[in-house]
Amino acid sequence: MGVAPVFSNIDNWVNKYEHSLPEELAADEPFWDGIRNGYRLKPDYINLENGYYSFLPQETLENFIGHIRETNYQAAYYMRTKRFDDKRAMAEKLATLAGCSKEELIITRNTTEALDTIIGGTRWQTGDEAVMAEQDYGAMLDMFKLVAARHGVVTKIISVPNHPASDEEIVDLYASAITAKTRLLMVCHIINITGQILPVRKICDMAHSKGVKVLVDGAHAFAHFRYSIPELHCDYYGTSLHKWLSVPLGAGFLYVKKENIKEIWPLLGPNSTIKEEDIYRLNHTGTHPVHTDLTISDAIDFYLKIGIDRKEARLRYLQQYWTAKVRNLPNVILNTPVQSERSCAIANVGIKNMKPADLADTLLKKYKIYTVAIDYANVHGCRITPNLYTTPKELDQLVKALVELAGN
Secondary structure (H helix, E strand, O other): OOOOOOOOOHHHHHHOOOOOOHHHHOOOHHHHHHHHOOOOOOOOOEEOEOOOOOOOOHHHHHHHHHHHHHHHHHOHHHHHOOHHHHHHHHHHHHHHHHOOOHHHEEEEOOHHHHHHHHHHHOOOOOOOEEEEEOOOOHHHHHHHHHHHHHHOOEEEEEOOOOOOOOHHHHHHHHHHHOOOOEEEEEEEOEOOOOOOEOOHHHHHHHHHHOOOEEEEEOOOOOOOOOOOOHHHOOOEEEEEOOOOOOOOOOOEEEEEOHHHHHHOOOOOOOOOOOOOOOHHHHOOOOOOOHHHHHHHHHHHHHHHHHOHHHHHHHHHHHHHHHHHHHOOOOOEEEOOOOOHHHOOOOEEEEEOOOOHHHHHHHHHHOOOEEOEEEEEOOEEEEEEEOOOOOOHHHHHHHHHHHHHHOOO
16 A cells, blocks of 8 residues: 655644634645645545544654554553653643643543543432433433433433524523423533534523533534633533544543532542542543553644644635535535534535435445435434545535535
């Protein structure tokens, strides 16, 4: 197999464009061609399924391999000496990027582990209620089913419209499910199956006014678009780092607002010397792949070199580039809001009278475009998720396919 050339000096490349505004660079193809050169891309298909796993650029990959070699070289010595300090240093760097205190963030293996720590660790009483949406990630809904069976928790499930008229429509939906028995509300920062960004701060403020804590599923938000966790006013926040930050598989994080830490039961028995108010009481996971944790720093460095605002502007541009071309076509169904502030890179598209699985299969076999089919929770189509290395020409192939399949 041939190996694509590695773009080895991204710093110099980005510096050439340091005076360009993110909005100007969003459609500057020569700039993004330079970024694309830093990835090794499989030529068999156009990958538009980056929402599951945004694989590493070569620079981060080489650093990851270096960490594997070094931890293998130092072995038990490293694991018994530097490991704990290094993990805390990685968590602190994440906390800085997230805008929160280092005392409020721990590294987990993924979003599921992070959110399960809160769902499973809440001190439930029989009859307590939890509010969520049918569009939430299945693993989280499964965890609520588990606490319902174990503790007698009652789940109240709403359905988020694909095309809300306003923020207030969404806030009111969640508010309508809250009662005097509600303990916890879970909400997606960005719905993974449609790419819709929800008004999380407004939902949190509403829930808090009713005495309800809020858990935010940020699996697809972190390093996707700019925000800080404290500005969301949430109590808990979980995310995965193998998605938009392009960390190797096996890392995420959990944020717990400081005053809530002691209220949560650990999923695994903590060291008895750790105080109740210390978030590391929730972070006993045993021996794990430390080289993944070490690569978090390299992935953050790469992300900051690209630029937070540059990345967001490019991702939003790519999504709107293709959705604008098909949104009003007969037989094409877009399950993502049209307003730019309600989405970023992710969108979902369907073809009338065509099953999502058939659409995904046809896109891959006939047009060499890889996507994922979504067929539940009032969403019937394929999730389309480009990344920084995606080109408009590749998205033109998607548009061509959709036009043909819709009979236009």
